[in-house]
Amino acid sequence: MSEQATTTEGRTYPPDPELSKTANVRPEMLEQDLESFWDEQAKQRLSWYEPYDKVLEWDQPYAKWFVGGKLNACYNCVDRHVEAGMGDKVALHVVPDDGPDSSEVRDITYAELQRRVTAVANGLKELGVGKGVPVGIYMQMIPDAVIAMLACARLGAPHTVVFGGFSGKAVAERCNDLECKVLITQDEAMRGGKAAPQKTNADEGLDASPTTVEKVVVVRRTGADIPMSDRDVYLDDLIANASDDPESCPCEPMESEDLLFLLYTSGSTGKPKGVVHTTGGYLLGCATTHNLVFDVKDDSVYWCAADIGWITGHSYIVYGPLANGCTSVLFEGVPGYPDQEVWWKIIEKYGVTILYTSPTAIRAHMKAGEKHAQAHDLSSIKILGSVGEPINPEAWEWYREHVGGGKAPIMDTWWQTETGHILITPLPGITTLKPGMAQQPFPGVRPEIRDDEGNQVPVETTGNLVLTQPWPGMMRGLYNDDQRYRDTYWSKYSDAYFAGDGAKYDADGDIMLMGRIDDVVNVSGHRLSTFEIESALVEHADVAEAAVAAKKDPDTGQAIVAFVSLIGDKQGTEELEQALREQVAQSIGKLARPASVIFARDMPKTRSGKIMRRLLKNIAEGEELGDTSTLVDPSVVEEMQKQVNG
Numbered sequence: 001m002s003e004q005a006t007t008t009e010g011r012t013y014p015p016d017p018e019l020s021k022t023a024n025v026r027p028e029m030l031e032q033d034l035e036s037f038w039d040e041q042a043k044q045r046l047s048w049y050e051p052y053d054k055v056l057e058w059d060q061p062y063a064k065w066f067v068g069g070k071l072n073a074c075y076n077c078v079d080r081h082v083e084a085g086m087g088d089k090v091a092l093h094v095v096p097d098d099g100p101d102s103s104e105v106r107d108i109t110y111a112e113l114q115r116r117v118t119a120v121a122n123g124l125k126e127l128g129v130g131k132g133v134p135v136g137i138y139m140q141m142i143p144d145a146v147i148a149m150l151a152c153a154r155l156g157a158p159h160t161v162v163f164g165g166f167s168g169k170a171v172a173e174r175c176n177d178l179e180c181k182v183l184i185t186q187d188e189a190m191r192g193g194k195a196a197p198q199k200t201n202a203d204e205g206l207d208a209s210p211t212t213v214e215k216v217v218v219v220r221r222t223g224a225d226i227p228m229s230d231r232d233v234y235l236d237d238l239i240a241n242a243s244d245d246p247e248s249c250p251c252e253p254m255e256s257e258d259l260l261f262l263l264y265t266s267g268s269t270g271k272p273k274g275v276v277h278t279t280g281g282y283l284l285g286c287a288t289t290h291n292l293v294f295d296v297k298d299d300s301v302y303w304c305a306a307d308i309g310w311i312t313g314h315s316y317i318v319y320g321p322l323a324n325g326c327t328s329v330l331f332e333g334v335p336g337y338p339d340q341e342v343w344w345k346i347i348e349k350y351g352v353t354i355l356y357t358s359p360t361a362i363r364a365h366m367k368a369g370e371k372h373a374q375a376h377d378l379s380s381i382k383i384l385g386s387v388g389e390p391i392n393p394e395a396w397e398w399y400r401e402h403v404g405g406g407k408a409p410i411m412d413t414w415w416q417t418e419t420g421h422i423l424i425t426p427l428p429g430i431t432t433l434k435p436g437m438a439q440q441p442f443p444g445v446r447p448e449i450r451d452d453e454g455n456q457v458p459v460e461t462t463g464n465l466v467l468t469q470p471w472p473g474m475m476r477g478l479y480n481d482d483q484r485y486r487d488t489y490w491s492k493y494s495d496a497y498f499a500g501d502g503a504k505y506d507a508d509g510d511i512m513l514m515g516r517i518d519d520v521v522n523v524s525g526h527r528l529s530t531f532e533i534e535s536a537l538v539e540h541a542d543v544a545e546a547a548v549a550a551k552k553d554p555d556t557g558q559a560i561v562a563f564v565s566l567i568g569d570k571q572g573t574e575e576l577e578q579a580l581r582e583q584v585a586q587s588i589g590k591l592a593r594p595a596s597v598i599f600a601r602d603m604p605k606t607r608s609g610k611i612m613r614r615l616l617k618n619i620a621e622g623e624e625l626g627d628t629s630t631l632v633d634p635s636v637v638e639e640m641q642k643q644v645n646g
């Protein structure tokens with residue numbers, strides 16, 4: 001593959017003419033005007049209790065879509081499919097942690113999903129959950145998590161899902177912020193063959209300070225004997241006598257702009273941002289992009305290997321695919337367990353036609369070697385997707401070759417928690433693919449790449465990615481924080497949404513994403529803020545000051561390097577390094593654990609006392625530092641460099 005390059009001189013892959021003929025997406029859609037495109041989609045894809053009277057009301061920075069319309073997300077994802085005679089269609093192929101050969105694999109049809117969602121919704125009602133009463137969900141990749149989300153949507157109760165790998169502290173913070181009355185969790189997590197605490201993590205967080213959570217509902221996953229208090233109830237017991245007849249708990253008609261969920265995400269300060277998503281526009285954006293980007297047909301078998309704790313799981317495991325009545329795989333486990341072939345066995349067993357995953361997962365498979373994929377029949381695969389971080393061309397080529405049989409097109413989809421659904425992506429049958437590039441805006445999306453002064457940058461020049469037109473799934477602000485919403489996304493430019501990503505155009509006008517330009521780091525596609533990690537580090541009694549930078553990592557995309565100065569004459573030892581890494585894992589979650597800790601006398605500061613973060617990044621990457629003359633004490637960085645370079 002020596003002729004392969006990383007950008008414009010690289011290989012290109014024109015669309016397969018057969019796919020161009022049959023693809024759901026039509027080239028004319030790209031020409032359609034914003035409102036008529038989405039109006040058409042909304043009428044075709046969603047069922048409304050009451051029609052909307054206005055497609056879009058745009059009062060920058062707040063959008064309202066499908067104003068006056070009423071619908072219910074659960075009805076659209078479940079009930080209407082059963083009513084349409086699709087009750088026997090499989091909604092979820094459930095694959096437990098120990099893989100597709102496990103005796104615990106099972107299929108959940110749309111009819112069964114409807115009954116289980118109804119029963120759980122009836123149970124939640126017993127606890128006082130109803131329209132507008134928020135619920136926290138802290139679970140792993142088990143069907144009950146999907147059911148819990150849908151049960152909330154059925155009742156009109158906003159949910160906030162907290163990634164199952166986050167700490168109890170993170171759960172408590174988020175639940176208290178949204179004032180959740182109920183938290184749904186599971187007894188234990190099963191991942192990679194090991195049981196790990198889940199419910200007791202939540203307890204630790206909830207018990208650490210006053211909480212709004214009054215009831216904790218516990219799903220039995222492993223059946224472990226865990227401490228239960230008066231606050232707790234097992235889901236089994238809660239719904240033992242609950243009706244599962246859908247008519248016993250009809251879907252609540254919601255306004256288009258009623259809150260569907262909040263999802264907290266990392267930003268440039270310590271406090272996570274509560275990203276607000278509402279019902280009509282969000283659901284439509286997910287359903288439309290899911291259908292068109294992945295070319296979903298009636299017999300598609302779709303697998304999104306993300307986690308429901310992230311936006312990808314919300315939009316492309318739950319709301320998009322289920323709204324489209326699609327059959328999905330739901331896998332509880334991790335790549336590499338019980339063996340390196342588990343993913344390929346899943347694809348073979350269920351005849352997966354669409355696989356959507358992250359570059360980190362692809363790189364992990366690449367490292368394990370293609371022989372594992374080659375040992376299985378993956379010929380069912382038609383479309384591949386990538387999300388969460390830039391995909392390097394080597395991983396792209398490997399993915400196409402060894403998973404896509406040398407022909408499946410790869411949709412490198414760019415979007416964010418804030419955008420709700422895919423915005424920049426190739427389109428099947430239309431786009432000539434370029435490895436490593438997300439390339440083109442989805443219909444109706446208007447990106448620009450600007451310099452700091454607001455001018456559009458020339459080709460091959462990195463600038464800031466912005467969006468100049470609203471889209472249906474865009475965030476409706478940050479929960480209870482209008483100012484932060486405006487400051488973060490709408491103050492850099494007066495007329496556009498500032499995404500926080502660097503990007504550039506190539507000579508053909510295709511877009512390449514270059515990574516975050518703020519203090520957000522992206523480890524294995526998981527979004528973390530340097531400030532959050534720094535706050536966790538300074539909680540340790542020995543730490544005076546901490547600063548965090550990211551360096552490139554061949555496996556995880558980025559890895560976290562922590563720079564720490566200690567109190568008094570405390571010495572940086574290996575034990576302390578371990579303790580600090582553990583501290584971060586405890587406080588935020590294991591995924592935030594720094595790859596390395598560098599001890600220093602001080603941080604590189606300017607005379608005005610500001611830490612020069614750019615230098616930390618250079619040091620972490622082992623790069624030349626350039627001008628350090630504005631530092632109070634340049635020898636600090638030399639010491640740091642010595643430690644990094646060994």
Ligand code: WTA
Binds near residue numbers: 387391
């Ligand atoms: C990054 C995940 C390059 C980007 C859906 C964005 C990507 C952040 C891509 C959002 C991609 C996501 N190419 N970078 N295809 N997709 N990103 O909120 O930096 O967890 O701003 O949403 O991931 O992360 P989030």
